[in-house]
Amino acid sequence: MAQTTAPQPQQIGPKGMGPGFWPYTIALTVLNVIFALLILFAPLDFIMPGWSHPVTDRAADIDGLFKFMSVFGFAIFCYVAGYVAYFAIVFRRRPGEPAGTIGVVVHDAPKLEFWWTVIPSVLLVILTGLSIVVWYKIQFGTGAPALTMEVIGHQFYFEYRYPGLKGSVYSQTDAMHLPIGKPVRILITSADVIHQFWAPEIRLKAAAVPGLVQNLNFTPTAPGTFDVACSEYCGVDHSVMQGKLVIESADKFEKWLAAQKQRAAAGAHPIPLARGNAASGKALFAQKCSACHAIAPFDKKIVGPGLAKLTDDPQHPTLVTGKSPTRDHIAEILENGYTGPIGAMPNRQANGLSDQNIADLVAYLVSLK
Amino acid sequence: MATAVATAPLAGHEAVAARYLEVDPVYAETRSIRLLGFVFFLLSDCVLFGAFIFAYVYLRISAPTWPPFVGNHRLPWFDTAFAALNSIVLFGSGVTMHFALENWKHLNRQKFYRWLIATIILGLGFLLGQAHEWTGVLRGGVTWPGSTMGASFFTLTGMHGFHVFVGVCYLTVLGLQARRGIYTGSKYFGLTAGTLYWHFVDVIWVVLFTLFYVW
Amino acid sequence: MEAGTTAPHVGHDPHDHIHPPPEGFIRKYVFSLDHKVIAFQYFITGLLFMLIAGSFAELIRLQLWEPNGAIMSHNAYDTMFTIHGTAMVWLVVIPLVTGALGNFVMPLQIGARDVAFPWLNMLSFWILPVAGLTLFSTFLAGGAHAGWTEYPPISLADGTAGALWCAAIFLVGISSTITGLNFMVTIIKMRAPGMTWTRMPLFIWASFATAFMNMFATVALSSALFALFLEHVFNVPFFDANRGGSAVLYEHMFWFYSHPAVYIFILPAFGVISEILPVFARKPIFGYKMIAFSSLAIAILSFAVWAHHMFPSGISPWLQLTFMIITYAIGVPTGIKVFSWIATLWAGRIHFTTAMLYAMGFLITFTFGGITGIFLASVPADFHEHGTYFVVAHFHYVVAGGALMGFLAAIPYWYPKATGRLMSERMGRWSFWLFFIGFNATFFPMHWLGLEGMPRRYASYVAFATGNPDAVFWNQFETVFSFLMVVSIGLLAWNMIWSIRHGKPAGINPWGARTLEWTISSPPPYYNFRKIPIVYDRPYDFDKPLPYRNLDNDIDAYPEPSPVLLRQEPVRAGA
Numbered sequence A: 001m002a003q004t005t006a007p008q009p010q011q012i013g014p015k016g017m018g019p020g021f022w023p024y025t026i027a028l029t030v031l032n033v034i035f036a037l038l039i040l041f042a043p044l045d046f047i048m049p050g051w052s053h054p055v056t057d058r059a060a061d062i063d064g065l066f067k068f069m070s071v072f073g074f075a076i077f078c079y080v081a082g083y084v085a086y087f088a089i090v091f092r093r094r095p096g097e098p099a100g101t102i103g104v105v106v107h108d109a110p111k112l113e114f115w116w117t118v119i120p121s122v123l124l125v126i127l128t129g130l131s132i133v134v135w136y137k138i139q140f141g142t143g144a145p146a147l148t149m150e151v152i153g154h155q156f157y158f159e160y161r162y163p164g165l166k167g168s169v170y171s172q173t174d175a176m177h178l179p180i181g182k183p184v185r186i187l188i189t190s191a192d193v194i195h196q197f198w199a200p201e202i203r204l205k206a207a208a209v210p211g212l213v214q215n216l217n218f219t220p221t222a223p224g225t226f227d228v229a230c231s232e233y234c235g236v237d238h239s240v241m242q243g244k245l246v247i248e249s250a251d252k253f254e255k256w257l258a259a260q261k262q263r264a265a266a267g268a269h270p271i272p273l274a275r276g277n278a279a280s281g282k283a284l285f286a287q288k289c290s291a292c293h294a295i296a297p298f299d300k301k302i303v304g305p306g307l308a309k310l311t312d313d314p315q316h317p318t319l320v321t322g323k324s325p326t327r328d329h330i331a332e333i334l335e336n337g338y339t340g341p342i343g344a345m346p347n348r349q350a351n352g353l354s355d356q357n358i359a360d361l362v363a364y365l366v367s368l369k
Numbered sequence B: 001m002a003t004a005v006a007t008a009p010l011a012g013h014e015a016v017a018a019r020y021l022e023v024d025p026v027y028a029e030t031r032s033i034r035l036l037g038f039v040f041f042l043l044s045d046c047v048l049f050g051a052f053i054f055a056y057v058y059l060r061i062s063a064p065t066w067p068p069f070v071g072n073h074r075l076p077w078f079d080t081a082f083a084a085l086n087s088i089v090l091f092g093s094g095v096t097m098h099f100a101l102e103n104w105k106h107l108n109r110q111k112f113y114r115w116l117i118a119t120i121i122l123g124l125g126f127l128l129g130q131a132h133e134w135t136g137v138l139r140g141g142v143t144w145p146g147s148t149m150g151a152s153f154f155t156l157t158g159m160h161g162f163h164v165f166v167g168v169c170y171l172t173v174l175g176l177q178a179r180r181g182i183y184t185g186s187k188y189f190g191l192t193a194g195t196l197y198w199h200f201v202d203v204i205w206v207v208l209f210t211l212f213y214v215w
Numbered sequence C: 001m002e003a004g005t006t007a008p009h010v011g012h013d014p015h016d017h018i019h020p021p022p023e024g025f026i027r028k029y030v031f032s033l034d035h036k037v038i039a040f041q042y043f044i045t046g047l048l049f050m051l052i053a054g055s056f057a058e059l060i061r062l063q064l065w066e067p068n069g070a071i072m073s074h075n076a077y078d079t080m081f082t083i084h085g086t087a088m089v090w091l092v093v094i095p096l097v098t099g100a101l102g103n104f105v106m107p108l109q110i111g112a113r114d115v116a117f118p119w120l121n122m123l124s125f126w127i128l129p130v131a132g133l134t135l136f137s138t139f140l141a142g143g144a145h146a147g148w149t150e151y152p153p154i155s156l157a158d159g160t161a162g163a164l165w166c167a168a169i170f171l172v173g174i175s176s177t178i179t180g181l182n183f184m185v186t187i188i189k190m191r192a193p194g195m196t197w198t199r200m201p202l203f204i205w206a207s208f209a210t211a212f213m214n215m216f217a218t219v220a221l222s223s224a225l226f227a228l229f230l231e232h233v234f235n236v237p238f239f240d241a242n243r244g245g246s247a248v249l250y251e252h253m254f255w256f257y258s259h260p261a262v263y264i265f266i267l268p269a270f271g272v273i274s275e276i277l278p279v280f281a282r283k284p285i286f287g288y289k290m291i292a293f294s295s296l297a298i299a300i301l302s303f304a305v306w307a308h309h310m311f312p313s314g315i316s317p318w319l320q321l322t323f324m325i326i327t328y329a330i331g332v333p334t335g336i337k338v339f340s341w342i343a344t345l346w347a348g349r350i351h352f353t354t355a356m357l358y359a360m361g362f363l364i365t366f367t368f369g370g371i372t373g374i375f376l377a378s379v380p381a382d383f384h385e386h387g388t389y390f391v392v393a394h395f396h397y398v399v400a401g402g403a404l405m406g407f408l409a410a411i412p413y414w415y416p417k418a419t420g421r422l423m424s425e426r427m428g429r430w431s432f433w434l435f436f437i438g439f440n441a442t443f444f445p446m447h448w449l450g451l452e453g454m455p456r457r458y459a460s461y462v463a464f465a466t467g468n469p470d471a472v473f474w475n476q477f478e479t480v481f482s483f484l485m486v487v488s489i490g491l492l493a494w495n496m497i498w499s500i501r502h503g504k505p506a507g508i509n510p511w512g513a514r515t516l517e518w519t520i521s522s523p524p525p526y527y528n529f530r531k532i533p534i535v536y537d538r539p540y541d542f543d544k545p546l547p548y549r550n551l552d553n554d555i556d557a558y559p560e561p562s563p564v565l566l567r568q569e570p571v572r573a574g575a
């Protein structure tokens, strides 16, 4: 056993906390204060250019919470990274130091440890408090809803149902509408797999789970047209499962709703794409379309392009209209026809198609993989 | 150090065996390592049952009615009386296994084999009972893929039955090993493990019985 | 021997090694029982899988180059992120940090000749390649698409591929459970005499906490996947809402494991950092007890936070509240660790070796990822952030910037022990900076992309890019920089290969470290310790002689880093 040979290693330590430690700490603190003020008082889209304006009361609450978290999250990170960098520079081993040199031997500092347990805990308690306030508002804080509507997730579109309206809006091109200043409740569920309803401007999302109805409650506060995105993986077209949300004044909303009711009453439903039947579509296709289209890759033309793999063709990612290959955009072509560089595709009247025919054809076309 | 090791684990049952034979310290240590490993194995096995029990409780609590409906047919309750009878068979086998091990420790080989065979027979009896129980449940319209009730019932009791089956095989192997002279009066870890396993299977059954037949 | 030295040890003589020395190639290198060989097998397998999973990551990045990326079909993209996530988690990080690192270091650090159940150790390794092949065979069955979380009902649409996915991960689960059990018993029963709980190196504490989670949580994963498998194959309704099942139930079962799992990745990395910082700062670790106990606190708390992954998924508001609070609580023990590490740096004499660079990089990136974790844990904020690239940013900061980085720190640190050669410091520094810059540039912009509205698992982000034209720039920026990571890892691999022949001889203890593995020759002999050492203090006190008796080799009482480390000079003979 040779535990006695080498001499006691030499300790090198700083005077106090280290050269320039306190000025550095003050500098970090000043930086933090500046950032805190910036984050608290500058609008978020000043800091993050793409950040959208909150358009509901809850969104504003969440933004407030987010600002608070950013202030102290930034501060903590700033101190951690700041001191790591500072110690790395100040306490680096200098060339030429004897090999056995060691740093200052400290095992603990109970006071320090006490504070760095307590301060984060206090911060987290404050954060818990703030989160609970906002959480309470989200869950229980919106009074009796003036409007209750339903959102139903389908592969791959959102269906919106309004009270008093028998049918529902099936097509994604038809936006969801909400009135300003009225408390609304959105009931969310799914017809097939799990989806998620999310409009970034609302800052709220809820999963659409089959067999379960969730709700979101808030009051819209600002007008505009916004994207609705599906934020839970739901299948191949998850990333194109988009919708639109229109927030408008209560008057406009009432008018829109009345018009929808009229349409519903007149039986003029929007095209019920969900009810398409691929088998009848196939028969119909042979009859009405095969003169011009083959079920073949895009570049195998007859008159029009080949239509196999419309929805999932890396060589031809969008439709001829430049839109993403969703059911609705395909339906749009069948509805209106399209004239482009390849030639002219007849519209619905010319091809003699009913709503159901279109739905069937679309169902058939998207089933081709 | 060796003596410290040799005397430390000599509590309880071992003391009995030590009266007859000296304990080897290296063996004592190996044994304590294996024992701990085996206990951990049983604990992690508990989590397996725990997860499915959680699933069952979750599904049952969130179901509007229990037993649930399949179409218009409300599924029947399980037959508690028969299951209770069958449980007694299983618990009885726990008791016989206990006696088997005790007899081994006291070097009563003959009695050991008798109790062990009794345990195996009771275990097989329980499995037969389960088979009967399953046919009854199936006849009542509860099927594995048919409903959440069937799904949780057949999966859990099936897993348990599988454990009993493995246990029966395990005990048989232990008996054969004992005959080949692998175990001695002081070195019989396999038998301890087998007994622990068998008691574990009993305990799981208590929980399953309560959840399916009593609740 | 002093009081408290209760842990005895099998084999007081190398011939009593708990298994006889192997003979023949197969026994020595393929079906070896030796923990060091098994660690090496894990290492190679893990790196091979990383190559695949990492290539998939780069394909993902290429697809996202344009909003409507046409590198591959949407279907193919879905399999890419599914297999990328699955493989990185279960075939790369967990095998590397527990299987490779834990197997190599843990028995050496506790002064044992092997793990408690060498045969089980071999078994749990050999399950892994089988699981890996099963996982990759999903491609032959049409591909698994539903993400690494494999939520039903969408995962049920994958049919055979989904069932194979379940089988693969079920196998990984078995393998982890066995490893966890084995390590638990080893650490409890086989420490060298005198190594009491509070004298264990911190890596052992971390391994212990990890093994605990591996043993208990992983079975829950296996159960969840078993249930999902039954639903796939036999149509048994656990999760099908039409027959009374519940999709949310699966999420509970999955996350009950998978939250502890993320701490399974990170705790060994914490252990690595706790070993490396004191050695290269050349001073005792600060707050030994707090670091050790916070590992346990994290391990225990981690079982009670799983539903923070499910805030918008349909759980009761009161559950959201409870889980939010417990999740916050986990920040406190983690903070204690981070602060203790920083205090360890204070007034040290810091050697900037490659391992130390990675460790300091870890401090920065992990803290950042942890803080974004706190952002996610707030229920209202999570309603905005869930399912977006903000989450992707958070978890890559903790998994790639934390767990992977900790592992990368461990490679140059223990490589000399495993091979007897030092790695090139020059290449090491390059690979660190490439990784650090590439990593941050890849994942930092994801934070605001997510907050601005970019959902994850999107094969194309046309709609988002229409509203936020900058998104295209930032995605391309990420893609470009993500290749720095590939270069870095490639360089690291090359460094390892190059150093086997050209590295400087390492000697017994090149770093002047004080844990037990540095008291035996490099590479360690088959039986590790000729004489089982006796431990009488903690290993971190650089001002005191080594706290061991009965060592195999005469190494200096106050070990110094080898001259190779200080200036690039040949190492002193015999040191």
Ligand code: HEA
Pocket (backbone or CB within 6 Å): A076, A080, A119, A120, A121, A123, A124, C149, C262, C263, C265, C266, C308, C309, C327, C328, C330, C331, C332, C334, C335, C336, C338, C366, C367, C368, C369, C370, C371, C372, C373, C374, C376, C377, C378, C382, C385, C386, C387, C391, C394, C395, C398, C399, C402, C403
């Ligand atoms: C190594 C892996 C790892 C680690 C360590 C963590 C650590 C943490 N994670 Fe993370 N997480 C993941 C891996 C990990 N996570 C993965 C893979 C996912 C996504 C899964 C998927 O959906 O695919 C995820 C997702 C995820 C979510 C769900 C998001 C969503 O889908 O909506 C949440 C929500 O609460 C969360 C929270 C946290 C928290 C609070 C911590 C904490 O443990 C962090 C604690 C650390 C610190 C806080 C920093 C250091 C502390 C200080 C410096 C002290 C002072 C600090 C304060 C006072 C705040 N994580």
Ligand code: HEA
Pocket (backbone or CB within 6 Å): C047, C050, C051, C053, C054, C055, C057, C058, C060, C061, C081, C082, C084, C085, C086, C088, C089, C093, C146, C147, C148, C149, C392, C396, C399, C400, C404, C442, C456, C457, C458, C459, C482, C485, C486, C487, C489, C490, C493, C494
């Ligand atoms: C431990 C885990 C881990 C690690 C290390 C990584 C590493 C990386 N990840 Fe991954 N990632 C996940 C776990 C991980 N990821 C998970 C769980 C998901 C979620 C999946 C889901 O949604 O279901 C995800 C999802 C995910 C996405 C989101 C996909 C989407 O939602 O649509 C992206 C996008 O950029 C991404 C990118 C990357 C990149 C660029 C790296 C880089 O760090 C990778 C760098 C490359 C390598 C590390 C190795 C490559 C090296 C070579 C090829 C050369 C080597 C040469 C030799 C050896 C000779 N990952």
Ligand code: CUA
Pocket (backbone or CB within 6 Å): A153, A154, A155, A156, A194, A195, A196, A230, A231, A232, A233, A234, A235, A237, A238, A239, A241
């Ligand atoms: Cu619907 Cu994703």
Ligand SMILES: [Cu+2]
Pocket (backbone or CB within 6 Å): C258, C259, C262, C305, C306, C308, C309
């Ligand atoms: Cu988590």
